[in-house]
Amino acid sequence: MEILVSTPGSPGTSFTDNVKDKIVCIFDVLANKEDFDNVRTLGRELEKYDINWNYARNILPFLQNCGFVKYQSNSAIVNKEFFTDLGYAFVDILKCIALCDGETTTEKIDILSSLREIEEIILFQGIVELMKNQECNYSRDFFDVLSFVNLYGSIDSTEYLLIQYMRENEDGDYLVNMKNIVNDYRNHVIEISVRTKTKNGDSGEAKSVNSFPYVHGNFAKAGVFEKSADNRFVIVERRRDEVKAALMEVGERWANSVK
Incomplete structure (x- = not known):
């Protein structure tokens, strides 16, 4: 794919x-x-x-x-x-x-x-404020990543870009709709080849940018993500209830914005 x-x-x-x-x-x-x-x-x-x-x-x-x-x-x-x-x-x-x-x-x-x-x-409270801020051009990325890990248990860099692809190309609840693709990818039924649209760097040469390290890095600094033995990122179990409450709070803000 x-x-x-x-x-x-x-x-x-x-x-x-x-x-x-x-x-x-x-x-x-x-x-x-x-x-x-x-x-x-x-x-x-x-x-x-x-x-x-x-x-x-x-x-x-x-x-x-x-x-x-x-x-x-x-x-x-x-x-x-x-x-x-x-x-x-x-x-x-x-x-x-x-x-x-x-x-x-x-x-x-x-x-x-x-x-x-x-x-x-406190850091996680800050990230929650970021996710609620719809004028921030990366707030949806943070919200989707946290929602995805809560739904599917973990995430890697390919799945991060898959989320963006689904958001750009699917209507409705794209995080739920991608379940079969996620399962096939994790079970090695399919491979996912990712190409990112490029933009010009200061040198004039094309470069691709992956913001995933900043997303999982900030969640890790806030103590809600940790790296698993298979190099995937998972929710820190003692923070799970806090994560769920935050997702509900942010989700209500996004839902109200489209009414």
Whole structure:
């Protein structure tokens, strides 16, 4: 079976340790400076802290899609209002983790473990906000991947692109309608050959883009995905009820939007 899919949308980043350090840095800059005229003047200030404008233009929209920050590109920034309540909670947890990280006593290790669990919960809350945001061009990808894994138990990169193909070519409940294809693929009855439509890179040469690492990577950082022994991604069992509740919440938002 050969499928042709569009180049997937992508956040272009995930919540790595480096990204989290940059988030704390942005927070501290805002806390210690006068209000900025707009996000571009904030960007110029961030360059003094080794956060270049191209990086800021990538990470700030992602944080806004996750509900951690709120701003208008050409409007003045009230620094103390740039981070939302959820964003403040995230930064507070990151700073607490930084204080405990490296400690070797049993008590501190237990505290650090609890803090990381809270961090994962906050991150997943952010991803839920992202999935509810229909103006975000990759929110449906995240929602479909989480729905697919909840429905079929796991996912790999080929199935991720199959989801996109079905979404582009099928009416109705495409995730349910693809059941026979998924079963045949997993039972090695069929092979799926994927071609992605290309776009020009900066060099002018055609390149294909697969955003799956950003999708499963962010779910993993939020503690809801883990890699199985056969290199597929599955839901972390202790988070399953939380995942189901999130899918119901997001699904209602998408359903209401088409009424």
